[in-house]
Amino acid sequence: MSVLKRLSSVVQAKANKALDRVEDPRDTLDLSYEKQLEQLQQVRKGVADVATARKRIELQAEQLQASANKLQDQARSALAQNREDLAREALTRRAAIATQLEQLKTQHDQLVAQEDKLVQTTQQLQARVEAFRTQKETLKASYTAAQAQTKIGEAVSGISESMSDTGMAMQRAQDKIAQMQARAGAVDELLASGALTDLTGSSDPIQAELDKASQSGQVDAELAQLKGQLAAASPAGVLGTAEKPEAEAPEEDKVVDAEPVVESPEDAAKTPDPFTIEDKEGES
Amino acid sequence: MIVRILEDGQYKVDKPTAKKLDALDAKLGKALDKADEAAFAKALAGLVKTVHSSGKKLEPSVITPSDLAIPAATSTLAEVRELLNSETIKVKRKKG
Numbered sequence: 001m002s003v004l005k006r007l008s009s010v011v012q013a014k015a016n017k018a019l020d021r022v023e024d025p026r027d028t029l030d031l032s033y034e035k036q037l038e039q040l041q042q043v044r045k046g047v048a049d050v051a052t053a054r055k056r057i058e059l060q061a062e063q064l065q066a067s068a069n070k071l072q073d074q075a076r077s078a079l080a081q082n083r084e085d086l087a088r089e090a091l092t093r094r095a096a097i098a099t100q101l102e103q104l105k106t107q108h109d110q111l112v113a114q115e116d117k118l119v120q121t122t123q124q125l126q127a128r129v130e131a132f133r134t135q136k137e138t139l140k141a142s143y144t145a146a147q148a149q150t151k152i153g154e155a156v157s158g159i160s161e162s163m164s165d166t167g168m169a170m171q172r173a174q175d176k177i178a179q180m181q182a183r184a185g186a187v188d189e190l191l192a193s194g195a196l197t198d199l200t201g202s203s204d205p206i207q208a209e210l211d212k213a214s215q216s217g218q219v220d221a222e223l224a225q226l227k228g229q230l231a232a233a234s235p236a237g238v239l240g241t242a243e244k245p246e247a248e249a250p251e252e253d254k255v256v257d258a259e260p261v262v263e264s265p266e267d268a269a270k271t272p273d274p275f276t277i278e279d280k281e282g283e284s
Numbered sequence: 285m286i287v288r289i290l291e292d293g294q295y296k297v298d299k300p301t302a303k304k305l306d307a308l309d310a311k312l313g314k315a316l317d318k319a320d321e322a323a324f325a326k327a328l329a330g331l332v333k334t335v336h337s338s339g340k341k342l343e344p345s346v347i348t349p350s351d352l353a354i355p356a357a358t359s360t361l362a363e364v365r366e367l368l369n370s371e372t373i374k375v376k377r378k379k380g
Contacts (some may be wrong), residue, residue, distance in 0.1 A: 003313045003368070004287075004305070004331075008353035010367055011290070117291060124293065124344040131345035158347040161288065169291040172356070172363075 012157050014164035029136040032156050036129045039163055043122045046170045050115045053177045057108050060188075061101060068097045074206050081213045090206050107180050114173045125166055132159050286342070287335055288350035289357065295339030304334050305352065316365060324361045332357045 071094040078086035132155065139152050285302050288294045297305065308330045315323035331354045342348075355364045 002306070002309050002352070003316060003364075004309045004352040004354055006368055007290075007355065007364075008288070008350050010370060011288070011353045012349055014370075121291070127344035128347065132347055135347060154349060155347050157349040161349050161353075162347075165288065165290050168367075169356070172291070 008161075011164050011168075012161045014160075014167065026140045026152075028156055029140060029152060032159055033129070033132060033136055036125070036132065036159065036163060039166060040122070040125055040129055043118065043125060043166060043170060046173055047115065047118045047122060049177060050111060050118060050173055053180055054108065054111045054115060057104055057111065057180060061104050061108065064097050064101045064104065068094050068101065071097070071206070074210060077214075078206070078210055081210065081217065083210070083213055086206055086209055086213075093206075110176065111180065114176055117169065118173055121166055121169055125162065128159065128162055285352070286348060286350045287339060287352045287354060289332060289335055289354045290359070291356035292332075293344070294342040294346070294348070294350055295335050296342060297335060297339040301334060301338040304338075305331060305354075308334065309352075316361065316368075319361065321361050324364075328355060328357065328359065 071090045075087040075090035075094070078084070078090060135155055139155060285297050285299075286294055287297050287305065308327050312324065312327040312331065314320075315327055335354065355367070
């Protein structure tokens with residue numbers, strides 16, 4: 001037998017099950033109408049569910065995108081610090097995130113299509129339920145005529161067919177949502193476990209390594225600066241004190257005297273700030 | 285003849301179109317038997333396209349059963365199989 005005919009009888013049979021039990025066709029009409037209203041409500045709820053799932057995916061995509069951007073920045077600053085190993089690590093992770101993001105986008109598109117379709121279905125169902133409500137009263141009024149019975153049968157099987165079609169569309173949408181939620185859960189777990197970079201950065205090994213590297217770079221640079229200052233200051237100081245203690249510069253004399261005790265620590269405390277900026281500007 | 289594309293709606297088709305659908309129907313049946321995904325997708329796309337191009341869409345307010353049901357355009361072979369299998373269960377139940 002033809003596949004399409006079989007399919008048609010499957011669709012019609014699905015919703016008829018409940019209606020079959022009723023003896024009086026007039027009751028069938030009422031019951032059918034009630035079922036339609038029930039279903040209309042379910043479809044509306046379904047639309048809301050799909051929208052919720054879609055929003056969640058959008059939120060996750062944003063998070064992933066932010067992670068990817070951050071890793072990109074990290075790779076750049078790692079390279080600036082000559083840490084190619086770190087840059088490679090960051091880019092590898094970024095590639096993994098990009099794959100996830102790609103899959104999320106595909107799912108998101110499907111979800112949007114599903115949502116659109118459900119909204120359409122709701123509108124169609126609404127129109128049909130409305131039409132059925134008017135027909136039902138007419139049919140009930142003329143029930144005694146034998147012809148009306150056939151019409152009732154036709155109207156009911158027509159409407160039950162639309163109902164089961166709607167029901168199946170809902171089922172498919174829900175299956176899809178379930179799949180996506182499973183994936184969304186997996187992505188959440190990945191984010192939580194730190195396999196994908198955590199946005200707070202606190203538990204981010206790449207960032208920690210970079211910080212360490214830039215800190216030690218900063219310390220080196222400070223050391224160099226201090227050494228430079230000492231080298232510049234001490235010959236002048238030694239010469240100053242040894243040869244012309246008072247004649248040349250009394251002010252400078254004070255400075256030289258004070259230097260080891262007062263100015264040096266003050267200097268050391270001041271240096272980090274301007275230095276960091278210089279350091280970063282030099283590297284980026 | 286009235287044809288329903290699942291998740292889409294009902295269409296009225298004329299006889300020549302119905303013949304085309306018959307041929308594609310047979311192809312769909314073969315693809316289902318052989319579990320041939322490619323042939324299935326091709327036959328399904330052909331069915332949907334034929335109805336869309338030659339059929340006349342019914343208003344939602346028209347309430348009538350369909351003679352044929354075409355799976356939703358995005359259906360997979362597995363989904364259609366499952367649908368058809370749900371019929372066998374129904375038939376058994378009715379007999380028992």
